[in-house]
Amino acid sequence: MKLYNSIGPNPRVVRMFMKEKGIEIPFEEIDLMKGDNRREPYLSKNPSGQLPALELDNGLILAEITAICEYLDEKFPANPLVGSTPEERAETRMWTRRVDLKICEPLTMGFRYSEGLGLFKERMRCLPEAAAGLKAIAQDGLNWLDGLLAGQEFIAGKRLTLADILLFGFLEFGTAVGQPLNPANKNVLAWFERMKARPSAAASA
Numbered sequence: 001m002k003l004y005n006s007i008g009p010n011p012r013v014v015r016m017f018m019k020e021k022g023i024e025i026p027f028e029e030i031d032l033m034k035g036d037n038r039r040e041p042y043l044s045k046n047p048s049g050q051l052p053a054l055e056l057d058n059g060l061i062l063a064e065i066t067a068i069c070e071y072l073d074e075k076f077p078a079n080p081l082v083g084s085t086p087e088e089r090a091e092t093r094m095w096t097r098r099v100d101l102k103i104c105e106p107l108t109m110g111f112r113y114s115e116g117l118g119l120f121k122e123r124m125r126c127l128p129e130a131a132a133g134l135k136a137i138a139q140d141g142l143n144w145l146d147g148l149l150a151g152q153e154f155i156a157g158k159r160l161t162l163a164d165i166l167l168f169g170f171l172e173f174g175t176a177v178g179q180p181l182n183p184a185n186k187n188v189l190a191w192f193e194r195m196k197a198r199p200s201a202a203a204s205a
Helices: 009-021 065-075 086-112 128-148 162-176 186-196 199-203
Strands: 002-005 027-029 053-055 061-063
Touching: 002 009, 009 065, 009 162, 009 199, 053 065, 061 065, 065 162, 086 128, 086 162, 128 186, 162 186
Parallel strands: 002 027
Antiparallel strands: 002 053, 053 061
């Protein structure tokens, strides 16, 4: 297998997921800043032009970080981060979907339409007028999650899951591009610091 890697929160999530599971896979670096992900030969491998992508031994290319991480969790079942039972897997998928839609996606689009506009305006349809609203939606999602994290070690309770790694990767990115965490969300802040202190966070940076 081989992981097509780059800068950005999406590859970061997969790298941290791999570190938590103890998986070692060779990387091939793709220069996102130069737009190599939007050109051949990479585009033939992943028509969406996004990163990362995982090339399997049989030549199949998997894109989308949730699909990649779920595949790796099944391929390497030790230390499951999606789940070891149907109930655990369903709970992880529920929370992964929630944090993605409520927080990660609007956070990312808010960046692309404002601070990242110079990089993305020639690569995708951008709506600068929507940037502030999208950032506010992400903050609304964090406000909602803050109450649910009270007394919780991780998003799904006592289990570290893909949902935690996904959200951490995007919040870490957000704090670096003008979307800081709200100090009033003390449960989110405490959770973020716990995630940041994990060895996998430093090892995958």
